[in-house]
Amino acid sequence: MHDKTTKLPLISPKKTLSNLSRTFIRNALITTGLSTIFMANIASANVDKTPPIKLYTFECGTIKVSDMDVFSSTGDYAKQEKTLSGSCFLIRHPKGDLLWDTGLSADLVGQKPIVNGVFTLTMAKTLPQQLAEIGLSPQDIEYVSISHSHFDHVGQLPTFKSSTWLAQKQEVTAMFGSQKSRKEFAALTTFKPKQFSGDLDVFNDGSVVILDTPGHTHGHTALQIMLPKTGPVLLSGDLYHQATSRDLKRVPRFNSDEPQTRVSMTRFEKIANKLGAKVIIQHEKSHIDSLPKLPKYLQ
Numbered sequence: 001m002h003d004k005t006t007k008l009p010l011i012s013p014k015k016t017l018s019n020l021s022r023t024f025i026r027n028a029l030i031t032t033g034l035s036t037i038f039m040a041n042i043a044s045a046n047v048d049k050t051p052p053i054k055l056y057t058f059e060c061g062t063i064k065v066s067d068m069d070v071f072s073s074t075g076d077y078a079k080q081e082k083t084l085s086g087s088c089f090l091i092r093h094p095k096g097d098l099l100w101d102t103g104l105s106a107d108l109v110g111q112k113p114i115v116n117g118v119f120t121l122t123m124a125k126t127l128p129q130q131l132a133e134i135g136l137s138p139q140d141i142e143y144v145s146i147s148h149s150h151f152d153h154v155g156q157l158p159t160f161k162s163s164t165w166l167a168q169k170q171e172v173t174a175m176f177g178s179q180k181s182r183k184e185f186a187a188l189t190t191f192k193p194k195q196f197s198g199d200l201d202v203f204n205d206g207s208v209v210i211l212d213t214p215g216h217t218h219g220h221t222a223l224q225i226m227l228p229k230t231g232p233v234l235l236s237g238d239l240y241h242q243a244t245s246r247d248l249k250r251v252p253r254f255n256s257d258e259p260q261t262r263v264s265m266t267r268f269e270k271i272a273n274k275l276g277a278k279v280i281i282q283h284e285k286s287h288i289d290s291l292p293k294l295p296k297y298l299q
């Protein structure tokens with residue numbers, strides 16, 4: 001039901017038939033010695049069509065978990081300790097900037113670690129501080145989107161009220177549908193999201209697509225990005241919290257819907273396989289630590 005992969009741009013522009021035929025024509029022109037003006041035209045037509053997108057990774061908190069039990073419904077992680085990364089991403093596209101996830105609350109910066117049940121939360125820098133390192137401010141960001149509405153992903157969302165919030169319809173309903181939930185998200189009630197259902201092709205060129213992957217929460221989403229050099233990248237949201245969970249398809253106890261999560265995992269893996277995508281699990285410290293640090297980016 002959620003498998004809409006046929007709508008997605010599954011062929012890398014690098015491998016399209018038209019690129020192959022351009023290479024063939026160019027080679028034919030070289031061997032037949034046609035004029036340099038023809039050569040110049042063909043050379044410009046042969047430029048890779050993937051937009052020059054940049055992917056920046058921001059440190060959006062650290063979550064030390066004293067007992068990982070809640071992260072598997074079958075009890076596999078009972079008594080295990082793990083440090084999860086909080087991560088946020090900026091996708092710079094020629095048509096605008098998209099901030100993906102907003103991490104833990106900025107109130108944590110400069111504070112002692114906050115202990116909340118099995119979680120110990122810390123954060124070194126706010127998103128505005130990290131944006132400043134690359135010469136940007138929150139007002140420069142055209143679009144913001146969250147993988148889902150848990151506290152470690154919406155913490156700094158109120159900072160981006162001048163951006164357009166692209167929000168999955170079911171997630172918006174879960175956030176503001178009842179008096180109790182509205183109270184939880186009180187800081188966001190004046191923020192009017194631009195809602196969508198299913199997938200969303202953010203810049204209408206297939207390069208940045210928000211993927212409908214419900215189950216962790218009712219409107220959970222992941223993100224597909226076509227980078228010009230790295231190639232396709234998938235940001236997991238919290239479809240998986242660690243690499244082991246992806247390998248063994250483990251579902252947290254606190255997910256909204258376990259069967260729906262498994263359908264989303266199948267869909268996500270199908271897309272990852274077809275694209276040959278680099279999968280980044282957003283809470284997996286080893287994945288986040290391997291990415292370029294500011295001001296560097298993935299291209």
Ligand SMILES: [Zn+2]
Nearest residue numbers: 150152153238
């Ligand atoms: Zn999370």
